[in-house]
Amino acid sequence: xxxxxxxxxxxxxxxxxxxxxxxxxxxxxxxxxxxxxxxxxxxxxxxxxxxxxxxxxxxxxxxxxxxxxxxxxxxxxxxxxxxxxxxxxxxxxxxxxxxxxxxxxxxxxxxxxxxxxxxxxxxxxxxxxxxxxxxxxxxxxxxxxxxxxxxxxxxxxxxxxxxxxxxxxxxxxxxxxxxxxxxxxxxxxxxxxxxxxxxxxxxxxxxxxxxxxxxxxxxxxxxxxxxxxxxxxxxxxxx
Numbered sequence: 001x002x003x004x005x006x007x008x009x010x011x012x013x014x015x016x017x018x019x020x021x022x023x024x025x026x027x028x029x030x031x032x033x034x035x036x037x038x039x040x041x042x043x044x045x046x047x048x049x050x051x052x053x054x055x056x057x058x059x060x061x062x063x064x065x066x067x068x069x070x071x072x073x074x075x076x077x078x079x080x081x082x083x084x085x086x087x088x089x090x091x092x093x094x095x096x097x098x099x100x101x102x103x104x105x106x107x108x109x110x111x112x113x114x115x116x117x118x119x120x121x122x123x124x125x126x127x128x129x130x131x132x133x134x135x136x137x138x139x140x141x142x143x144x145x146x147x148x149x150x151x152x153x154x155x156x157x158x159x160x161x162x163x164x165x166x167x168x169x170x171x172x173x174x175x176x177x178x179x180x181x182x183x184x185x186x187x188x189x190x191x192x193x194x195x196x197x198x199x200x201x202x203x204x205x206x207x208x209x210x211x212x213x214x215x216x217x218x219x220x221x222x223x224x225x226x227x228x229x230x231x232x233x234x235x236x237x238x239x
Contacts, residue, residue, distance in 0.1 A: 005064075007066070007142065012027075013025070013058060013060040022197060029176055031174050034164060034188065036178075038182065044196075049073075049176075070138055074128075096138065104137055105133065110130065124156075136171075148160060149181055161187070
């Protein structure tokens with residue numbers, strides 16, 4: 001790919017005590033692509049995300065980041081208690097804004113009335129959009145989302161992926177997300193990375209869905225996905 005890498009990991013490993021969590025991770029992420037990170041529970045997905053955003057240092061290997069890059073990050077869990085009197089408006093003002101708030105609200109279809117709502121009183125879908133707004137306010141070159149569809153119904157997940165594709169196209173940022181909903185991942189992603197402590201396979205969704213390593217990890221579901229992605233293969237382009 002002609003674009004310069006946003007981040008690159010070379011031979012990254014992470015140990016928790018003597019237990020290997022990640023091994024031999026080689027990974028690059030480029031502008032204007034949506035990359036989905038999938039794998040079973042305990043595969044090391046959240047650990048890999050934390051290394052990418054600088055919350056953890058790898059035990060081995062190198063993490064190289066494009067100079068001057070801004071990374072927007074929405075964690076898997078960010079629970080704010082009901083005793084904390086924090087409105088959506090105040091929550092969004094906690095980060096330095098590089099884009100007009102009204103532009104982001106319009107982009108994400110967040111109503112002005114929602115700004116006065118207490119964050120702990122938001123629905124799952126509303127909370128995910130607020131977290132996304134918070135990340136986009138920083139004008140990220142790379143947007144990292146850890147399980148962004150968690151707690152959202154199927155229609156909401158489909159809308160979220162359509163929104164991410166729109167954001168990718170408009171802002172030319174790279175997007176890396178962790179997801180467990182394989183059907184939506186395969187339909188809405190440019191590149192899939194399958195993780196099980198190491199990278200088992202990666203590439204175009206239609207290619208990964210047929211890989212023996214992918215089919216071994218996800219069993220019967222993988223066979224359904226192979227048919228699903230084949231029907232949509234004409235919508236995507238290999239990197």
